[in-house]
Amino acid sequence: MNYLASPGQLRASLLRWSLFTVPLLLVLGFFSGQAAGSGPGNPWFDDLVKPAIYPPPLAFPIVWSLLYAMMGVSLAMILSARGAGGRVLAVAAFVAQLVLNLSWSPVFFAMHQITGAFWIAVAMAVMVLITLVLFWRIRPVAGMLLLPYLAWVCFASVLTFEIGRLNPEADGAFGSSSAVRVEI
Structure with a gap:
């Protein structure tokens, strides 16, 4: 037997999921x-030469907070789309990109692996694009909510590349000159 949810029930489901995911x-x-000691105040990071496109430090917590909130609502829209074809695959893609997202800061700020962080950012951009397409197929608005995130991740990839280009001696450096360096 098929059950149809009322618009009110659908909104309530989206709200419940949003109150969890956001x-x-x-x-x-x-x-x-x-945990990674990210941003200003990290001595290693503070000593890096920043490219001209580097935004003011205050932009990062503001932008990331907005993006995480939008990602949470987008995910809630998919989680509340019970019975939608491709839902499990879409959620799996979201989790994969989130794992990449959460690994970037420790790799960059704690491990000082600029090249590794760059490749994580590239992989994240690919996974966000895949997630966006999968979400769009289920609920177009859920996909649209990920567009600013994709743009920011692409920008972060360029920013990471530029930081690596401007600071080749800092890639993998923990304060010693014996670190292994990989060219970007």
Whole structure:
């Protein structure tokens, strides 16, 4: 037997999922950055030469908070689309890109692996694009909510590449000159 949910039930389901996914993503993103010692105040990062396209430091927590909130709503839209074809694959793609997302800060800020972080950012951009397409097929608005995230990840990839280009001696450096260096 097929059951049709009323518009009110659908909104309630989306709200319930959003109340779970938005805070979850905000907390995961916050802890990933905090655990890695990201941003200003990290002596290794502060000593890096930044490219001209580097935004003001305050932009990062603002942009990431907005992106994580939009990602959470987008994911909630897919989770609340019970019975939608491709839903499991879309959620799996989202989880894969999120794992890449959460691994970037520790690789870049804690491990000082600029090249590794660049390739993570590239893989993340590919996975976000795949996730966006899968989400769009289920709920177009859910896919649209990921467009700013894809744009930011592409920008972050360019920014990471430029930081690596401007600071080849810092790639993999933990304060010693014996670090292995990989060219981007």
